[in-house]
Amino acid sequence: MDTELVGLYLSAALAVGIPAIATGWAQSRIGPAAAATLAEKPELTVTVVLLIAIPETVAILGFVIAVLILLQGGG
Amino acid sequence: MILEMSRIRMLGPRAQLQPVLARIQDLGLVQLDEPAESEASSPLGLTPEQQRHLRSVRRVAEDVDTAIDLLGKAPSSHRAIEDLTIARAALVAGRTRRELEELAERRQGLEEEQALILKFRPFFSTFREIGRSGLDLDGIRIFYLVLRDDDGQQLRQMRVALRDALGDGFELLSQPSDSEESAMLLAVPAHKADDAEQLLSEAGVQALSLPDQFEQESVGATIQRMQERLDELPEALAELERERSRIARERGRDLARIQASVRDHLARIEAMERAVVTPRAFVLEGWIPSAARPDLERRLEKSFGDLVEIETVSSEEWSGDTVPVVLKNPRLFRPFEAITTMMPLPKYGTVDPTPFVAVFFPMFFGIVLGDIGYGFLLGLLSLTLRFRSRANTSLRAISEIGLACSLFTIIFGFLYGELFGDLGHRIGLHPIIFNREEAFFPFLALAITLGLVHIVIGLLLGAAKLFRGNKRRAIGKGMAALMVVLIALALTAASGMLPARFFTPLIITVLAALPILIVAEGVLAPIELVSTLGNVLSYARIMAVGTASVMMAVVANRMAGAFGAVAVGILFALVFHLINFVLGVFSPTIHMLRLHYVEFFGKFYSPGGAKYRPFRHWSSRESVSDERMN
Numbered sequence: 001m002d003t004e005l006v007g008l009y010l011s012a013a014l015a016v017g018i019p020a021i022a023t024g025w026a027q028s029r030i031g032p033a034a035a036a037t038l039a040e041k042p043e044l045t046v047t048v049v050l051l052i053a054i055p056e057t058v059a060i061l062g063f064v065i066a067v068l069i070l071l072q073g074g075g
Numbered sequence: 076m077i078l079e080m081s082r083i084r085m086l087g088p089r090a091q092l093q094p095v096l097a098r099i100q101d102l103g104l105v106q107l108d109e110p111a112e113s114e115a116s117s118p119l120g121l122t123p124e125q126q127r128h129l130r131s132v133r134r135v136a137e138d139v140d141t142a143i144d145l146l147g148k149a150p151s152s153h154r155a156i157e158d159l160t161i162a163r164a165a166l167v168a169g170r171t172r173r174e175l176e177e178l179a180e181r182r183q184g185l186e187e188e189q190a191l192i193l194k195f196r197p198f199f200s201t202f203r204e205i206g207r208s209g210l211d212l213d214g215i216r217i218f219y220l221v222l223r224d225d226d227g228q229q230l231r232q233m234r235v236a237l238r239d240a241l242g243d244g245f246e247l248l249s250q251p252s253d254s255e256e257s258a259m260l261l262a263v264p265a266h267k268a269d270d271a272e273q274l275l276s277e278a279g280v281q282a283l284s285l286p287d288q289f290e291q292e293s294v295g296a297t298i299q300r301m302q303e304r305l306d307e308l309p310e311a312l313a314e315l316e317r318e319r320s321r322i323a324r325e326r327g328r329d330l331a332r333i334q335a336s337v338r339d340h341l342a343r344i345e346a347m348e349r350a351v352v353t354p355r356a357f358v359l360e361g362w363i364p365s366a367a368r369p370d371l372e373r374r375l376e377k378s379f380g381d382l383v384e385i386e387t388v389s390s391e392e393w394s395g396d397t398v399p400v401v402l403k404n405p406r407l408f409r410p411f412e413a414i415t416t417m418m419p420l421p422k423y424g425t426v427d428p429t430p431f432v433a434v435f436f437p438m439f440f441g442i443v444l445g446d447i448g449y450g451f452l453l454g455l456l457s458l459t460l461r462f463r464s465r466a467n468t469s470l471r472a473i474s475e476i477g478l479a480c481s482l483f484t485i486i487f488g489f490l491y492g493e494l495f496g497d498l499g500h501r502i503g504l505h506p507i508i509f510n511r512e513e514a515f516f517p518f519l520a521l522a523i524t525l526g527l528v529h530i531v532i533g534l535l536l537g538a539a540k541l542f543r544g545n546k547r548r549a550i551g552k553g554m555a556a557l558m559v560v561l562i563a564l565a566l567t568a569a570s571g572m573l574p575a576r577f578f579t580p581l582i583i584t585v586l587a588a589l590p591i592l593i594v595a596e597g598v599l600a601p602i603e604l605v606s607t608l609g610n611v612l613s614y615a616r617i618m619a620v621g622t623a624s625v626m627m628a629v630v631a632n633r634m635a636g637a638f639g640a641v642a643v644g645i646l647f648a649l650v651f652h653l654i655n656f657v658l659g660v661f662s663p664t665i666h667m668l669r670l671h672y673v674e675f676f677g678k679f680y681s682p683g684g685a686k687y688r689p690f691r692h693w694s695s696r697e698s699v700s701d702e703r704m705n
Contacts, residue, residue, distance in 0.1 A: 046417045046672070053669040060616040067515050067622075 008073040012066040019062030026055035077427045077684075078401040079365040082388040084110065084358060085375075091382055092357040096346050096690075098378050099359075100339065103691025104367050106399050110351045110360035118351055125344070132161060132341050138168035139334045145175035146323045146330070159336045168333060171326055175319065182315045189308045191286060192301050195219065199298055216268035218261040218275065219283040222249075230257065233278065240274050241267050338693035346690055360388065362399050362687065398423035400684035408433040410475035418672060420684035426536050428676060435529060435675070436667055437476070441483025442521070443621040443663040445511070446628065447504075448495035449656050450484030457481055495652060496628025511625045518618045526614025527563050529670070530607060531556045533678030540679055551595030552678075554588055559607055561585045610674040616666050624662070627655040 034048040083105070087095055099105055121129060222229055230249055237245055246262040263271045275282055289297050289304075351358045363371060368385075375383050400420045402412050404427070411433040421427055444450070457477030464470035492506035493499045500510075509517045534556035541549035565581040567573045592600045631651035635644040 046668075049665065050669055050672055053665055054673065056666075056669075057613050057616070060619045061612065063619045064519065064615045067519075071515060 008069065011073075012069045015069055016059070016062045016066040019058040023055045023059040026058075027052055030055070076403060076430075077421065077423060077425070078403045080362050080398050080401070080423065080687075081365045081368055082108075082360065082390075082393055082398075083363055083368065083371075084360050084386050084388050085383055086356055086358050086386070087379065087383040089352055089355055089357050091379060092347065092350055092352075093343075095357075095359070095375070095379065095383055096343055096350075098375065100343060100346070100690055100692060102371060102374055103689050103695055104371050105361040105363050105690055106688055107346050107349045107359060107361040107690045108397075109349055110358050118348070121344075121348065128161075129341075129344050131165065132337060132344065135161060135165045135168050136334075136337045136341055138172045139164070139330060139337055142168055142172040142175055143330055143334060145172070145179055146319070146327055159333065161337075161340070164333045164337050167326070167329060168337075171322065171330060174322060178315055178319055178322075182312065185308055185312055185315070188286075188304070189312075192305045192308075194283060195285075195301060196305075199302065214265050215262050216265045216271075218263070218271065219285065220259040220261055220275065221281045221283065222257045222259055230259075233280070236274060236278065237261075237271070240270055245271070335693045342690060342693070361690070363689075364401055364687075395422065395424045396683070397685075399687035401687045402427050402429060404429045404433075410472040410479075411436065413469060413472035413476065414668070414671070417668075418676065418680070419682035420686060422681045422684045425540050425681040425684075426679055428536075428671075428680060431532065431536075431675070432671055433479070436671060437479035437483045439525070439617060439667045439670065440480040440663045441485075441487040442525070443617055443666070444480075444484045444624060444659050445487035445491045445621060446493045446495065446625070446659075447485050447488035447499065448493075449628075449659055450481045450486075450488050452656060453477060453484060453660060454481035491625075493625060493628070496625060496632050498632055501632075511622060512629060515618070515622065518621065519615060522614050522617035522621075523563075523611060525617065526611045526670075526674070527559065529614070529675055530611050530678065531560060533675045534559070534607070537679035540681070547595050551592060551600065554592045554595060555600070555604055555607060558585055558588050558592065558604060559611065561588070562608065563611070607678075610677070613674055614670065616670070620662055620666055624655065624659045627658070628652065631655060 030052050034052055037044055037048055085095070085099075099107075222233070234247060237247065241263060244264050244267060247259060248262075249257050249259040261271065261275075272282075285297070289300055349359065372385050375385065400423050402415065402420075404412060408430050412429050414432050414436060415421075415427065415429045441450075444453075454477075457474045457480075460470060460477065461474035464474055488494065488499075489504075490506070490508045491511050492504040493511070494502070494504055497512065500506075511518055534552050538549045538552035538556065541552060561581050561584055564573065565578055565585065568575055568578040568581060589601065592604065596603065631648045634651055635641070635648040
């Protein structure tokens with residue numbers, strides 16, 4: 001396969017993969033704390049959902065960058 | 076919007092305090108508050124006798140609340156009993172509470188006994204074997220053991236260990252149970268019981284201890300007693316349930332009415348404590364929605380003539396932080412108050428974001444899901460939920476929000492030409508704005524533009540909120556909104572979507588506006604501005620989640636042709652569509668909530684408002700006054 005194309009796909013994969021792993025790691029730390037919080041204070045559900053959703057921005061921006069890499073690189 | 080509130084002071088003859096309080100409670104419009112004391116007045120306070128009475132009323136209230144909790148389903152009638160004496164209420168509530176607590180205790184005992192016998196159930200067949208073997212149990216100690224043993228290896232090892240320690244003087248019977256555990260009976264001579272116990276403990280084998288009531292003379296009798304008891308227990312539990320149902324049927328309605336009466340009475344006594352008195356007069360203060368004040372005046376005048384005077388407390392005597400908050404929105408927007416009130420209420424005098432949520436939330440949702448088929452499914456579910464829910468409940472609000480979201484989903488489904496993914500294209504539906512499967516850039520541009528509009532509205536709302544108090548910061552917020560727009564336009568010019576000649580003037584304007592922003596908002600303002608631009612980019616999730624949703628639907632449709640048998644393919648496709656629908660509803664909801672709470676509310680929202688809790692009857696505690704005000 002064309003080396004340039006391999007580089008393109010690899011870059012796109014890394015652009016979305018690394019932030020996704022980072023998001024997963026962040027959420028894995030927030031999740032247990034959130035579960036513990038909800039067990040004691042169920043009224044904080046909204047705050048907890050927001051805290052869990054916040055790291056997802058990184059994965060989503062990574063996805064956008066990956067799409068840009070593929071579209072720009074693919075011409 | 077947040078309803079305008081007035082702080083009022085009600086004055087009248089001291090002898091009329093109780094009837095006035097009763098009337099105010101009937102009207103349910105005023106949230107009573109502590110009045111300011113003066114030299115001539117003092118808190119009414121309660122006499123020792125009244126305090127004793129208050130304590131006994133609180134006890135009865137606790138009894139009746141507990142009794143109703145123990146009854147399970149709350150009875151529907153809540154009307155107070157007019158001529159109820161506290162003594163009668165105490166008698167009925169106390170007696171019912173005791174009876175129900177005793178029933179609950181007996182039920183718990185029976186359930187524990189049932190659970191215990193079920194633990195021994197795997198031993199039953201082993202017991203029978205022992206009974207049949209004619210084993211003489213005189214001077215024998217029996218251990219009931221549970222062993223996690225898949226291949227019998229541990230059992231063999233245990234036999235060897237027991238033989239080494241006890242010689243041949245033991246009997247080990249095993250019976251595999253339904254689970255992965257084996258139930259075993261170990262019979263050893265009483266004088267060797269300590270050795271066996273130590274061995275079991277060292278081997279980490281769990282030994283169950285037989286409850287006293289089942290210690291019979293023989294193993295056969297024990298198993299028979301346990302089996303009999305296991306057969307009896309369901310009927311005993313059902314009998315207790317019948318007894319509870321009988322009490323609920325006979326006294327549930329009375330209890331609910333007693334609860335309403337006692338709670339009303341308690342509220343009146345507690346309201347009396349909030350009154351301030353002089354030797355001849357009383358003073359009450361509280362909050363009322365300004366629009367409801369004429370109604371209160373008219374009704375009090377009708378009941379008491381000119382004996383009760385109402386005056387407005389000047390705004391200089393109170394601060395905005397103490398004012399209770401009532402949200403009031405047009406009928407169409409009202410369900411979306413549920414989204415706003417998931418956060419702490421906004422402070423009085425600030426902005427109620429509900430109208431903006433009502434427009435943007437379902438629109439964003441529709442842009443993400445954007446599929447005629449999924450939209451109809453969601454609409455159907457929401458309609459079902461709407462007809463199955465009661466008015467003024469969270470479920471009703473959710474169903475109506477769902478309907479709005481489904482409407483936008485169908486509209487955007489038409490605009491994208493999507494019906495269960497690309498099935499729409501196959502049957503001749505054409506995208507009107509763009510095809511989401513291919514048009515990543517237009518979709519991203521739409522998402523970011525919407526984000527820009529949303530954030531700028533948030534910044535302008537923040538500026539409007541600050542304008543009355545801190546004009547400099549208000550100018551700063553307005554300037555930030557302007558700069559975000561200018562930067563976005565400059566980037567558009569740089570990317571070639573606007574003529575390139577606009578780029579330099581736009582950048583010069585941004586640089587010129589920067590010092591004004593720093594003067595108005597402080598040196599951290601540029602960092603805040605960068606963070607705001609990040610907030611705008613966060614709206615890219617609309618495109619990301621939307622693209623993921625449509626791609627899943629496309630994959631589902633391709634499944635139909637990917638399998639040899641058409642029926643299997645269609646089945647897989649349907650299951651995949653169902654999964655995508657569930658994800659497609661759940662995911663945008665979470666993301667759109669986040670966009671609203673973090674990105675949008677963060678620009679202007681001031682949480683910390685206290686909920687308006689008018690002094691009213693227990694029976695009307697759910698949204699009756701809200702309806703009156705709307």
